[in-house]
Amino acid sequence: MQAFIDANLSASLQILELAKIAYLSPTQFKKLFTNNLGISAYKYITQKRMEKAKALLTHTDLPVQLIAQQVGYNDLSAFSRRFSLYFGLSPRALICL
Template identity: 60%
Template sequence: MPNNLSIRAYTSQIRSHFHEFHQLVLPLHGAIDIKVGDYTGKVSFGDCVIIKAGQQHDFRADDAARFIVVDMENFPDNITGSSIAKFSINPPLLAYIQFIDKQLAHQVNKQLESTAFALFYQLLAQQSCNERIDPRIAEVIHFIKQDVSVLFSIEQLAKIACLSTSQYKNLFKQNINMTTHKYITQLRMEKASALLAHTDLPIRIVAEQVGYQDLSAFSRRFSNYFGQSPKAFSY
C-alpha cells in the first residue's frame, strides 16, 4: 500500500479510522471536512492535509468530490517536521496533481505510476509547511500568489485580511518575517528566474508577467536580487 497515488471519493457520512502508513489528501474537486491532530476544518482545492501513521482522523465529503490520496511509507523532512496538518501547495504541485488525475484515469501503468510518485515526492519536498500562519495572512498570501503581476496596495491586502493597515503590516511581518513588499518581490524574482531559465520569452515579456512595465526597473531589481542581469541569467 505505501508509496501509492490514487483517486478517491468519500461519503457525506462521517467516518473515522487510522492506518499504519502516512497519508496525504489533496482535493481535486470539492472539499473534505476533517479532524486530525489539532486541526478541525475544511480542506479544499489548493490545500493538502497531512495524516501521519497511526493518527486517528474523522472525515466526510460530498459524494461528488474527488481527491488525490497519497499513501506513503516516509515523508520528506519538511513534512515530518511540520507542526501543522493543513497547508497550501504551490502552483507546480497543484498543476502536477491535475496531471496525475488525468493519467490515473487514463490507464494502468505501474512503471509510469512509480515515476509519477517519485516526482510527486520531489515536489512535495519543496513545499513550505513548517510554520503555523495566521489564517488571515494565509488568505492574503493565497490571493497574492494567484497573479504576481498585479500591483497590490497595502489597503487592498489589509481589507482581504479584515484588518487595519497598521494591524495588517504588523501581523504580516510577524508571520512571514519580512514586509509585504519584500515578499512580493521575492515571488516575482523567483518566477522571473524560472521563466528566463526555462522558456524563450523575451525579457520584456518576462518583466510584464511579474509586474514590471518598465524594463529598466525590472533589470535593476533582478540584478540586485541575483547578482547578474536577466540577459546573463537566461543563457
C-alpha cells in the same frame, strides 16, 4: 493572503489593497504579515516575483519584457534593476548562462 499574492504577481499588489482584502488596516496588515512570516509583505512580494521571473527566464523562451509584465513590472528597466540587485546579474545575463 500568501496564496492570493502568489496567484496575482502580475498585479500591482499595494499594501492598502491587500489590507482591504484582508479586512485590516494597512498598519495591522503589515504587522500581522511580518509577525506570521518573519518578512515584510513588500519583501515577500519581491521574493516571489524574482523567483517566478528567474524560473520563466530559465525555463521558457519568453522575451524579458513579457516576463517583466508577468511578474508585475511594466517598466523593463525597473524590473532589470530589481532583478540585478536581487540575483547579482541582469535578466539577460542569466539567459546566457
